[in-house]
Every structure is written in structure tokens, then in C-alpha cells.
Amino acid sequence: MTDxxxxxxxxxxxxxxxxxxxxxxxxxxxxxxxxVGLDTIAGNLGVSIDEASWISSIxxxxxxxxxxxxxxxxxxxxxKRAFLYAIGCFTAGSLxxxxxxxxxxxxxxxxxxxxxxxxxxxxxxxxxxDAYPPEDLPSAFKVYGASVMIxxxxxxxxxxxxxxxATWPWIFLLNIPLGMLSLLFVSAVLPEQSExxxxxxxxxxxxxxxxxxxxxxxxxxxxxxxxxxxxxFDVTVAALVAVAxxxxxxxxxxxxxxxxxxxxxxxxxxxxxxxLLALITGVGFTGVALIVPLYMQDVLRYGPDIAGFIMVPxxxxxxxxxxxxxxxxxVFPAPxxxxxxxxxxxxxxxxxxxxxxxxxxxSFLVPRFVQGIGVGLLYVPLNVLMMAQVPKRLVDAAxxxxxxxxxxxxxxxxxxxxxxxxxxxxxxxxxxxxxxxHVSLFDDAGFALLRRWFAAHGxxxxxxxxxxxxxxxxxxxxxxxxxxxxxTFVIAALLFxxxxxxxxxxxIVPRKEPRAA
Numbered sequence: 001m002t003d004x005x006x007x008x009x010x011x012x013x014x015x016x017x018x019x020x021x022x023x024x025x026x027x028x029x030x031x032x033x034x035x036v037g038l039d040t041i042a043g044n045l046g047v048s049i050d051e052a053s054w055i056s057s058i059x060x061x062x063x064x065x066x067x068x069x070x071x072x073x074x075x076x077x078x079x080k081r082a083f084l085y086a087i088g089c090f091t092a093g094s095l096x097x098x099x100x101x102x103x104x105x106x107x108x109x110x111x112x113x114x115x116x117x118x119x120x121x122x123x124x125x126x127x128x129x130d131a132y133p134p135e136d137l138p139s140a141f142k143v144y145g146a147s148v149m150i151x152x153x154x155x156x157x158x159x160x161x162x163x164x165x166a167t168w169p170w171i172f173l174l175n176i177p178l179g180m181l182s183l184l185f186v187s188a189v190l191p192e193q194s195e196x197x198x199x200x201x202x203x204x205x206x207x208x209x210x211x212x213x214x215x216x217x218x219x220x221x222x223x224x225x226x227x228x229x230x231x232x233f234d235v236t237v238a239a240l241v242a243v244a245x246x247x248x249x250x251x252x253x254x255x256x257x258x259x260x261x262x263x264x265x266x267x268x269x270x271x272x273x274x275x276l277l278a279l280i281t282g283v284g285f286t287g288v289a290l291i292v293p294l295y296m297q298d299v300l301r302y303g304p305d306i307a308g309f310i311m312v313p314x315x316x317x318x319x320x321x322x323x324x325x326x327x328x329x330x331v332f333p334a335p336x337x338x339x340x341x342x343x344x345x346x347x348x349x350x351x352x353x354x355x356x357x358x359x360x361x362x363s364f365l366v367p368r369f370v371q372g373i374g375v376g377l378l379y380v381p382l383n384v385l386m387m388a389q390v391p392k393r394l395v396d397a398a399x400x401x402x403x404x405x406x407x408x409x410x411x412x413x414x415x416x417x418x419x420x421x422x423x424x425x426x427x428x429x430x431x432x433x434x435x436x437x438h439v440s441l442f443d444d445a446g447f448a449l450l451r452r453w454f455a456a457h458g459x460x461x462x463x464x465x466x467x468x469x470x471x472x473x474x475x476x477x478x479x480x481x482x483x484x485x486x487x488t489f490v491i492a493a494l495l496f497x498x499x500x501x502x503x504x505x506x507x508i509v510p511r512k513e514p515r516a517a
Contacts, residue, residue: 013140016190023120026117026120030172032155032156034056041106058110060218061111063403063407065115066115067404069119079126079130088179089112089116095175095176099169126399154311155311157310210245217246262394262397266401270386271389273505274382277382283495285413296310299485313364317371317373317376326380334381335504338381342378342499348367348369352489353493
């Protein structure tokens with residue numbers, strides 16, 4: 001299948017889509033599959049849950065480091081070869097993660113895995129944009145999006161299932177056969193890019209400054225919620241370092257003859273507006289995906305397997321939403337489709353704010369399904385709006401920057417919404433305790449009744465008193481946690497609502513460059 005006709009056929013394009021889909025799916029699933037198992041891994045390695053959280057964070061940080069390098073690698077190494085290197089790095093990192101026996105080893109190997117995963121996503125998107133003709137891009141994004149967007153959704157469910165039936169190293173070992181298959185498939189099917197940018201030497205200075213900036217930024221996102229943000233000297237210093245280093249990095253790239261990271265796609269108005277929208281909505285999407293399982297475990301006391309499984313309705317809704325968006329993109333303007341998706345996502349998120357602390361498992365199915373449809377509806381129009389006017393010579397750079405923004409928004413989503421839960425919980429605990437004092441259970445007669453109940457069931461007086469206090473504290477804690485999550489869901493829904501006016505910008509931005517240039 002080497003002639004031009006075969007390479008442009010629909011069957012060949014399907015093979016290209018499948019070739020980039022498998023590694024993309026692995027990278028996305030591994031971004032979330034560990035989250036529900038952090039407590040288990042921490043116990044096995046003898047560390048605290050806060051320390052174990054770096055297992056997830058380092059994966060994100062590694063991806064942030066390498067995503068801006070996509071354009072340079074495609075120009076200097078070649079996209080296909082870079083893709084194969086990324087798959088090999090991810091697969092080797094997965095094997096090494098499974099063999100680790102300590103937290104430092106696991107964090108180091110997750111970094112290796114994250115480097116491969118961070119490169120695979122933008123290279124996959126660039127390969128699709130380069131292989132498909134402009135008029136078929138919505139169909140390509142529909143198929144690819146429906147598949148890759150369920151990765152983060154089913155990751156927690158898969159992780160919970162593995163932990164319920166096997167040991168935690170199997171979370172990583174499952175990547176090995178898929179990684180080997182991907183190496184063979186990409187090598188046989190993926191074409192070389194039609195155009196390659198100007199080649200240049202590797203800029204180690206820019207890399208060092210970029211690593212310093214993003215490392216400091218990740219530290220702020222990771223440690224800020226635990227140390228009350230800028231009331232901490234360390235967090236403040238890290239924030240200043242992040243701003244200074246990233247500003248210097250951008251300045252160097254804008255003045256370089258051959259930039260290490262190409263920011264020229266940001267000069268295309270439609271691309272810049274789409275990036276802004278991706279940043280805002282990404283905070284909401286990833287933040288909600290984090291706090292829904294936490295809400296189920298923290299407030300409703302579900303186990304990690306059940307909390308992970310609740311993401312499955314979201315995955316189903318995402319597939320349906322992506323299919324609908326692909327069809328709607330042929331009939332309705334992309335901004336209109338995106339607006340409907342944001343409205344649905346906001347409605348599903350607000351639904352969670354009404355569930356309280358006594359909701360059953362079935363109460364989560366419909367709102368997660370609605371959220372999934374909203375997320376799926378947004379994928380095709382947002383990517384079409386982002387990439388439609390990007391010339392082929394800038395496709396790799398645009399894909400790398402787009403993936404970077406999504407990764408940064410994920411970090412912000414985890415940090416901001418996670419911090420809001422903590423802060424809202426502190427305020428809600430005080431308010432809930434005050435309100436509960438007016439409930440009969442908290443007065444002397446109510447407390448005595450509770451104490452007598454424990455005594456009647458065989459507990460000594462001292463134990464009955466202690467248990468009575470514990471029950472009251474648990475009631476306050478659950479009510480406060482429920483209120484905290486409800487307020488955070490409302491704030492997340494507002495992020496989607498305020499994103500809707502941004503869509504109007506697509507109606508006024510000028511066309512900068514034609515797609516085929």
C-alpha cells in the first residue's frame with residue numbers, strides 16, 4: 001500500500017486512525033488509572049498518601065516537559081520515528097514501574113513513562129491532521145475523540161478492578177503487550193509527514209529554563225492546597241520562579257531564528273481563542289473527574305472499585321456525544337455545537353451539587369452520563385475550530401501547544417478544585433457544627449438517648465460516651481464534607497457557563513491563514 005491512491009483511501013485512513021489510537025489510549029488511561037489506587041500503593045510502599053500523590057503528579061509533569069518539543073522532534077527526527085521512540089519509552093517505563101519496590105524508584109519510572117505518554121498524544125493528533133484531507137477532519141476527530149476521551153473516564157474503573165483482583169504492579173504490566181503491538185502497527189502503517197519544518201540544533205539552555213519553570217509551576221499546583229497557597233514562603237518563591245522562568249523562556253523562543261518551541265500558531269486568532277476555551281473548560285473537566293470519585297469515597301464511603309466504576313457512564317456518554325457532534329458539525333456551526341455541550345456539562349455538574357450525603361449509587365448514573373455527552377459534544381467542534389486554519393507546516397507545533405494547554409489545565413483542575421474542597425470543608429465544618437447544636441440529637445436529652453442506646457447494647461459507660469461523641473462528630477464531618485463538595489460542584493459548573501460567551505469570539509476573529517497553506 002505505497003501508491004498515493006491507496007494512501008488516501010478510506011480503509012488506509014482507518015488504519016492510520018487505529019495505529020495512533022492504541023498508544024493514545026494507553027497514555028490517557030495511565031494518567032488516571034493510578035488515582036484510585038494511591039492509597040493501596042502507599043500502604044504497600046510504606047509511605048503517606050501525600051507522598052504517594054507524586055506518582056500521579058510526576059506523570060503530568062513529565063508530559064508537560066516534553067509536549068512543547070513535539071514540533072522540534074517532528075522537524076529534526078521525523079514524526080514517525082519520534083512516535084516509535086515515544087511508544088518504546090512508555091512501554092519500557094511501564095515495565096520498570098511494575099518492578100519498583102520503593103517510592104523514589106516508582107516516581108522516577110513514572111517520569112520515564114510520562115515522557116513517552118506526553119509525546120504520544122500530540123504526535124498522534126498531528127499524524128491525523130496530516131493524513132486526512134481538511135474536509136474529512138471532523139470525521140477523523142469524531143472517531144479518534146470518541147475513543148481517546150473514554151481513556152481518562154475508564155482509567156479509575158480499570159484501576160479499581162485491577163486492585164480488587166490483582167496486585168498494583170498489574171496496573172503497569174497490562175501496557176506491555178499493547179505497547180509491543182503499537183510499535184509494530186505504527187511502524188507498518190503510519191506515513192511520514194508530508195512537510196517537515198526547519199531543522200535546528202537542540203537548545204539545551206531553553207530546555208533547562210523550561211524545565212525550571214514548569215517544575216516550579218507543578219510544585220505550586222501540588223503543594224499550594226496543602227500550605228494555604230501564597231501564605232507559604234516556599235509556594236510563593238516557587239510561583240515567582242515559575243513566572244520568571246517561563247517569561248524568559250517565551251522571550252527566547254519569540255526572538256530565536258529557529259525556536260525550540262514554535263509559538264507561531266498563537267498568531268492565528270481562531271487557534272488562540274480555541275486554546276483559551278480549552279484551558280478554561282479543561283480545568284472544569286479534569287477537576288470534576290477528580291472530585292466525583294473523592295466525593296463518593298469521602299462522603300458516601302464507597303470503596304475505590306465502586307467509585308472508579310461511576311466513571312463508566314461518563315465514558316458511554318462521551319462516545320455518544322462525540323458521535324452526535326461529528327454529525328452536528330456537518331449541519332450546525334461549530335460554536336453552536338460547543339455551546340450546547342458546555343450547557344449540558346454545566347447541568348450535569350450542578351446535578352451533583354443537589355445529591356447530598358445520603359445519595360445512592362444510582363443517583364450518580366444520570367448526571368455522569370449527561371456530563372459525558374457534554375464532554376463528547378465539545379471534542380470535535382473545539383478541535384476543528386483549533387486546527388482548521390493552521391497551515392501544515394505548523395501542525396506539529398500547534399498539536400504540541402494544544403496538548404500542553406490541556407495538560408496544564410488538568411494540573412490547574414486538580415489543584416484548584418481540590419483546594420476548594422479543602423477550604424469549603426473548613427468553613428462548612430464550623431457552620432454545620434453550629435447548626436447541629438440546634439438539633440435535638442445535640443442537646444443533653446438527645447446525647448443521653450444516644451448514650452443509653454450504646455449502653456443497652458453492651459457497651460460500658462465510658463465507651464458509650466466515647467462512641468456517642470464519635471457518632472456526632474461523624475455526622476458533622478459528613479454534612480460538612482457534603483456541603484463542601486456541593487459548593488465546589490457549583491463553582492465547576494460556573495466555569496462551563498462562563499466559557500459559553502467565549503464562543504462568540506469565533507464569530508468575530510478574522511481568518512489568518514488558510515488550512516492548506
